Amino acid sequence: MNLANRHGIVTGAGQGIGQALAVAFAAQGGHLLLVGRTEKTLKETAQLVESAGGTAEVLAQDLSAPGAVDAVVRAVESWDVVDLLVNNAGNVRAGRLELSSDDDVRSMIDLNLTAPVLLTQALLPHLRASGADAGSVVLNISSSIALVAMPFYAVYAATKTGLAAFGESLRRELHGTGVHVATVYPGATDTAMMTSNNAGWETSSVADVVADVMAALAEGAHEINVTPQSERDMQQLNANDPLAVDAAIVPSLDDFEAGVRDHRSI
Structure with missing residues (x-):
């Protein structure tokens, strides 16, 4: 897939993976609408x-707020081409489900899942029209937690698994239309979002994650797993024998809860 000269939207573009993806597309001549809070x-x-x-335009929007999706669409209405959408914006609040506030639950669902679904829906006419010749790209940033749902991340896992399933379904729905739908599964990545996590997870650099994403996308990949190799065995085990993963996690459950209970980016 030719990624040069893309015209599109990157959400959560102010930092971390979103910022690095914006720069990566820029290095190939991209014109981008950068969206974030x-x-x-x-x-x-x-x-x-x-x-x-x-080149870039900037739009400061909370994508979970009423009218935000319409604001993004208005910002690109004058563009001749819209052939890229990166659904990257997201937030996290870890901890026991019964201790989670209603606001935190809604915040994760609204930003991590509802916003990318509605934004993709609104931009699909533009993406279809632009994809007829060179192909358009919808790139959804999920998480390795969609492959192994960890305890104390029940709502976050639900949103990221939902985003992955959304991408899989949409990929099949749009087959043959020129719109390429891809889902990325990063593991723990060295971003500001991870600073309050004290679980001791191995983290990947943002540069390495984004380099792997761009290389896989250029090859036409749809499912892009960029988790560290150390996580892959657990992912395979979870696919084949999920109760074995339960047994592996339970002995250290209290320590794990202590390490993640302050993990918050909301």
Whole structure:
């Protein structure tokens, strides 16, 4: 797949994986609408995009807020081409389900799942039209937790698994239309989102994750697993014998809860 000169939207573009993906597409001549909650960090990403050889517009929006999706669509209505959508924006709150607030539950569902579904739905006419010749890309950033749902992440796991299933279903729905739907499964990545996690997980660098994503996407991949190799055995075991994963996790459950209970990016 040719990723050069893409015109599209990157959500959660102010930092982390979203920022790095924006820069990666910029290095191939991309023109991007950078969407996120904080204008200051979006402008910083825009500078990186321009330094990398791309161009950028900035839209500060909370995608879970009413009217946000419409604002994104309005921002690209004048574009001749919209052939890229990166659904990256997300948040997390770990901890026991019965101790989770209703607001935290809704915040994860609204941003991690509802927002990308509605944004993709709204932009599909543009993506279809632009994909007729060179092909459009919808890139959904899920999580390794969609492959192995860890305790104390019940709601986050539900949203990221839902996003993965959304991508799989949509990929089949759009077969032959020129819209390429791909799902990325990052493991723990060295971003600001992980600073409050004290579980001792092995983390990957943002640069390595994004390099792997771009290489896989260029090869036409649909399911892009960029988790560390150390996690792959557990993923395979979970696919074949999930109760064995339960047995492996339970002995350290209290320590694991202590390590993740403050993990919060909301």
